[in-house]
Amino acid sequence: MGQRQKRRGALWIMSIEAREARQPWILLAPALTAICLLLIVPLMFIVVYSFWLKSAQGADTPGFFLDNWQEVLTDGFYRDILFNTLKISAITTIACALLGYPAAYFIARSKGNKLILLVLLMLPFWISYIIRTMSWINILGVSGALNSALIWLGIIGEPIQMLYNETTVILGLVHFLLPFMVLNIFVSLDGIDTNLEDAAASLGATRWQGFLQVTLPLSLPGLAAGGLLCFVLAAGTYITPVILGGPRDAMFANLVYEAIIRQLNWPLGSALSLLLLIVLGALVLIYNRYLGMAQLAKGLG
Amino acid sequence: MSAVSLTKIVKRFGEYTAVHPMSLDIAQGSFITLLGPSGCGKTTTLRMIAGLLDPSEGEIAINGRRVNDVPIHKRNLGLVFQNYALFPHKTVAENVAFGLNYRNVGKEEARRKVAAALDLVQLPDVGGRYPKQLSGGQQQRIALARAIVIEPDVLLLDEPLSALDANLREDMRVELKRIQQRIGVTTIFVTHDQTEALAMSDQIIVMSEGRVEQVGAPEAVYNTPATEFVAQFLGASNILPAQCTTVSGNELALELPDFPRFAIPRERGPDISQSGPVRLVIRAEKLHLMPAGTSADGILSVAATVENVDYQGQSARYFLRVGDQHLQAINMIEDHPFTTGAQVVLRFRAKDCAALPLEKHS
DSSP: OHHHHHHHHHHHHHHHHHHHHHHHHHHHHHHHHHHIIIIIHHHHHHHHHTTSEEOTTSOEEOSOOOHHHHHHHHOHHHHHHHHHHHHHHHHHHHHHHHHHHHHHHHHHHOOSOHHHHHHHHHGGGGSOHHHHHHHHHHHHSTTSHHHHHHHHTTSOSSOOOOOSSHHHHHHHHHHHHHHHHHHHHHHHHHTSOHHHHHHHHHTTOOHHHHIIIIIHHHHHHHHHHHHHHHHHHHHTOOHHHHHHOOTTOOOHHHHHHIIIIISOOHHHHHHHHHHHHHHHHHHHHHHHHHTOHHHHHHHHO | OOSEEEEEEEEEETTEEEEEEEEEEEOTTOEEEEEOSTTSSHHHHHHHHHTSSOOSEEEEEETTEEOTTSOGGGSOEEEEOTTOOOOTTSOHHHHHHGGGGGTTOOHHHHHHHHHHHHHHTTOTTOTTSOGGGSOHHHHHHHHHHHHHTTOOSEEEEESTTTTSOHHHHHHHHHHHHHHHHHHTOEEEEEESOHHHHHHHOSEEEEEETTEEEEEEOHHHHHHSOSSHHHHHHSSOEEEEEEEEEEEOSSEEEEEOTTSOOEEEEGGGSTTOOSSEEEEEEEEGGGOEEEETTOOOTTSEEEEEEEEEEEEOSSEEEEEEEETTEEEEEEEEOSSSOOOTTOEEEEEEOGGGEEEEESSOOO
16 A cells, blocks of 8 residues: 555656656747748758759759859859958957957946946847948948048048948948947956956956956956857858948858849859858857857857 | 054045044054944955055055055955955966965975965865865865965955855864964954954954944953944843942942842943943843742842743743843753743843943944
């Protein structure tokens, strides 16, 4: 009798455990379904497409052809644009880090008004990214604010063409990505006990030495997470070079757009986008190998 | 020459005054404690001495040198925090050696000093580990080693034991005192824990609301509180309204409702100069409960009723009523504690009472 009761008790406990084990999957199910249908399945389509061939008649020929991949991997044009894209992303990331770190440090160490400063940081996200990018035309354009001001001051006689080059593309990207960098660095700085800097100072380190010895190394994970985020977002950007770049400033995502929308060459576009995905995926893997994804999750949260 | 001397230092944060004019001289090698509840200004005072805060007024001198304008990294102080503040990305040995890097100490000598400091805190074998791999008590010992390895002029301890659990705290208290006596460094200890203050200090400075309430040796502060605040803050005290009827050369005659008339020695009420209303302070552990009917034996006694008992194992706290007045007593338990409703006799000695004037401002 007692034994049966005990057994029933065990069954009861097991069913609770089983239910508890099931619960996360139930909660995750809608998101997993969405990811599967909207990300995994289309990605599979693109993988399959990349091996098809666009025939001269304009129709796609299903099959297993390596022509697109051969073109993508051997054509110097694509390679140059890929390297240029990575270069622009790297410059953007470094600029964001240099500009973002002091700002993040200021916010993390400010007392009381941290929340307001963070809201101010997020404020630009309320305005469309395209509008924000186009605002540079009003600032740097031939009849923009800067040229008008310089002419009014008599420094120049004729307006200067400042737009539509690589620098303005980087400027637009920095403008777009800086908040991501600041947020990531802020999160890791905010988690550092301020007593550590005081302790370093009491032991004889100047504020700058204490920063280099203690705060900077402890905030590196946030800096790296912000860097990765900025780099990946910059490398995949497509609107900024369209709005602020010249004809020679196309980035890799613009090639994909060209191939798919203009030339209706889905197989080639698929191969190009997969190449970018592989390059950026490799970067993420390297990052994960050395720093772990947990920090990135922290920064995004 | 005092190790540390504060001259009328004041700290204001906007409209709020955290520390009112405060002067203090701390002797070489002594262990002094700033004691008070949170918000009393004790940590603010410590941070001003450390150089983490600038005083709004007044002067701070360390070993006779004015340090108001000397930045913290040039003051040569050892600082220990409540939350240890060890550098998490450095090993224990690197943590302890941190201060030596800024002091022209050769590599070999630094290694020797770090080993000696780790020996002193009785953790000689953890140099290669990271702070996270150590327990809270061990981390605090490392923090102490890091602070003393630089041979500071003054050791500043900001509630260093408060993050530890009760048993460990008592061990660390003994350990900290042993180390301090061994190296003889002038130490300023900040705490809200009266037990720590009483056990460790040469001098206690009791603070409340940014003001010094009393300065004295632990026994003096405990036995002869200068203010009602000190009486309440250190241990459990009964504070009763009383009338001083006569002030004579060596005695104060007192009258309390429901109590027999009695007189206390003159030095137990040094601030009473004339007859009139006063307050009588008697510590809870100085009231002894006896079964009702016990003969007076010439000791002061008063009849009381037990209203409530707070049983604490080896001792009990009794809530008592004498006439209309409520009192507390803490007694060791010999056999069984008295029960609620018991009629008892409270016995106490006149020299254990203290009298405070009605209005006393420090």
